[in-house]
Amino acid sequence: MTVREVAVEAYREALPALGASLVGGLLAGLVLGGMRSDLRAVEGLLVLVPALLATRGNVYGSLGARLATGLHQGLIEPRVRAGDRRLRAAAAAALGNGLVASLFAATAAFAILSMLDAPVAALGRLIGIALVAGLLSGVTLVIVVITVVFAGYRRGYNPDTLVGPLVTTTGDVFGILFLLIAVRSVTLVLGGV
Secondary structure, three states: OOHHHHHHHHHHHHHHHHHHHHHHHHHHHHHHHOOHHHHHHOOOHHHHHHHHHHHHHHHHHHHHHHHHHHHHHOOOOOOOOOOOHHHHHHHHHHHHHHHHHHHHHHHHHHHHHHHOOOOOOOHHHHHHHHHHHHHHHHHHHHHHHHHHHHHHHHOOOOHHHHHHHHHHHHHHHHHHHHHHHHHHHHHHHHOOO
């Protein structure tokens, strides 16, 4: 293959994913813009948003990279089977890591804001919001990453090219959406505490 052919192939695979990432980022921004009252109601939540979104990208991007490596090495097949322990273990590890990272982010945000004597919601409220959002977005991201990586691989795409934009877009869109759901759910359960 010539350099030109490699470049054309890379752009052919990457441009649709990058375009979807751009549109998804705009959608996430619209949802975040609509959360103004929720962000004001839960003090310290705005500090938590970037940490939670970064966590989604890091944790589930790693899952996608592991899947891509397994596909390239022939360790896993590009389909979901009930008895595939490697796939189940990778998905469970990603979900567990995502929840631990969400818990850590909420605790760190609370501790830092408290040390700075800045207004911050109760620790239980921040942890509840982070865990609910982490669980909902984690389950969604596991399903989307596995589905798209396997489907792309079966269609001849390099899964490594798909993982970055896919996780970023899905993590941002669903991360913000599920954060909104988590804020409203936890507020409903805990009331004004």
